[in-house]
Amino acid sequence: MGGSYEDAIALLDTRRRVRRPSGALAKDAARDAGLKPEFRVGGEALRGKPGIVGMSGWMEELGHSPADVAALNIIHVAGTKGKGSTCAYIEALLLAHGAATGWPRSVGMYTSPHLLVPQERVRISGTAIDERGFAKYFFEVWERLFDGDTATESQKGERPRYLQLCVLVALHAFIKEGVGAVVLETHHGGEYDATNFVEKPVVTVVTPLGRDHVKQLGPGMKDIAWHKAGILKSGAVAISSAQEEGLEEVLRARAEERGVFGGDVKVVTGTEEPGVQGVKPDVQMGNCAVAVVAVRAFLERMRGEVLSEESVRRGVEGFKWPGRFQVVERGGGRERWWCDGAHNEMSIGVAGRWFVDGLEEGDRARVLVFSQISDSRDTEAVFRCLAESLKGSGVQLVIFTTYDPDQTFSASMSLDQQVATTTLPSLDVYERVWKELHPNAEVRFELQLAEALNLAKRIGEPGAGVDVLVTGSLHLVAGTLWWLGEGVGGAR
Incomplete structure (x- = not known):
């Protein structure tokens, strides 16, 4: 049949x-x-x-x-x-x-x-x-x-x-x-x-x-x-x-x-x-x-x-493995999206150091987009590990957002129309940890992933460009890559 x-x-x-x-x-x-x-x-x-x-x-x-x-x-x-x-x-x-x-x-x-x-x-x-x-x-x-x-x-x-x-x-x-x-x-x-x-x-x-x-x-x-x-x-x-x-x-x-x-x-x-x-x-x-x-x-x-x-x-x-240590460039290199689906304490610290080590000298804006919704791990400990690893990175803005963990992507789908099915978790804890380690950085909350990514993109306009680290969940990275126009291809 x-x-x-x-x-x-x-x-x-x-x-x-x-x-x-x-x-x-x-x-x-x-x-x-x-x-x-x-x-x-x-x-x-x-x-x-x-x-x-x-x-x-x-x-x-x-x-x-x-x-x-x-x-x-x-x-x-x-x-x-x-x-x-x-x-x-x-x-x-x-x-x-x-x-x-x-x-x-x-x-x-x-x-x-x-x-x-x-x-x-x-x-x-x-x-x-x-x-x-x-x-x-x-x-x-x-x-x-x-x-x-x-x-x-x-x-x-x-x-x-x-x-x-x-x-x-x-x-x-x-x-x-x-x-x-x-x-x-x-x-x-x-x-x-x-x-x-x-x-x-x-x-x-x-x-x-x-x-x-x-x-x-x-x-x-x-x-x-x-x-x-x-x-x-x-x-x-x-x-x-x-x-x-x-x-x-x-x-x-x-x-x-x-x-x-x-x-x-x-x-x-x-x-x-x-x-x-x-x-x-x-x-x-x-x-x-x-x-x-x-x-x-x-x-x-x-x-x-x-x-x-x-x-x-x-x-x-x-070797090819999208969503892990993947850098996507847009606008002739003006935007660099550093995407890594790290989601535990071991991996997320490595993701932070990878981002820091790859940054170049200059006036480019630096942004973190983070989200993790899980009842199987200590999300505060994971985020603290990330924040520690980003010391000295010069991140000016951190954006907390959400994602649909059951999202099925299709050619007709637009992330801009995505309706969040979850609420932003433990934001007070995340903000406290970030401010403790990065007192001068701005914190924003965006319920929709597309809005979070658009905000990160605007930070680099019309200046020298922007480097954006997207990490905390593979679902978050998936939505980001889809928004960036990265299809399935030969990927995972």
Whole structure:
């Protein structure tokens, strides 16, 4: 039967969870799902049914066996900071090696969240599948799981939710397209993540860990590390970025428990990998180094091949990851928009320093546009970290705004007509923190994102120009890039 792209997006949106469950997972439900409800992470019981529940069964309903999933040759990536960038570097390196040697001819990549439109989550050989392709694969999944004989009315309550459905559509597409390798990013966890039903990845990667999503994974860093290390699997190579003290021991314990290839986690402590030096900013150099090690291990395990320095160079050149350390110039360089979807304490300080280090001497105006609406992180601590990192930046104006976290962008949409669906959060706290650290800067509040961006733009008129840092949420950055006319293209 099928349907249009707009129909697919509308149906996908119906599977969003209105709110996170607050009740502890019932013991019988946990037992049926193969989970252990008596296990406590950070003293907390499991709440609601984790994303991993049901995934294997739904894949089999789609006609895909565990062997079909294993044949995708998966590199599974979890972490707190740099997950998406590391995935994009892995993708670029695999494509460069494939161009040089003939394998892999194509690479699938699933990432989350998307920046502008849901199909960005599903990339094939560096490009998001188009609207027609997304609709095709979406309806093949939807009609089998929701409209087919196996999905009776009584079962529909146990059908996939939004993120589960996104993963199912992506893996279904990769199998149908016959990709040679897949880069698979977790959502925000690991152990119970919807992606973690994958039984036999070739390589698993844990990027730097930080205090994020503490209500689901915390409260302690070791609790978070335990969850993220849940992707480690028997027989798979385990690779990790360097971690803060005490966390590598958690990863190593889980690696031993799972029986990873070689019996231990390979920790990438430096950026000495050939071809990595020169990648900017420095944090991306670290992500790139981890990706090089991961791809090298992957090729050795799969085919006994070596990743050449030339393929590393070409991979670095081919890297693309919009919304992270992205500078968009307008008006012949008069406007520079520094966009980074940093949203936790680890990442947002790096974003601030990246902005400061990139500024040039002169009379250009300097503006910060910030917003973060979240109940899963300490937004005051995040903003304080950003304000600290911007000391000495000369920011003259900070604009607090909002965004629609469920916005679906389309060609007919204008951000100027966007109606805010949320209220500006904790503005008194944000203003107090900013004035404490930047007493001479002006503070403004704009409910509509388009108005905030227009205000930032006007600051540079008719003077020497303006540098605007937009950060605090990926949703905020997405709206900004759309307003700037940056479409999907080959992006996320």
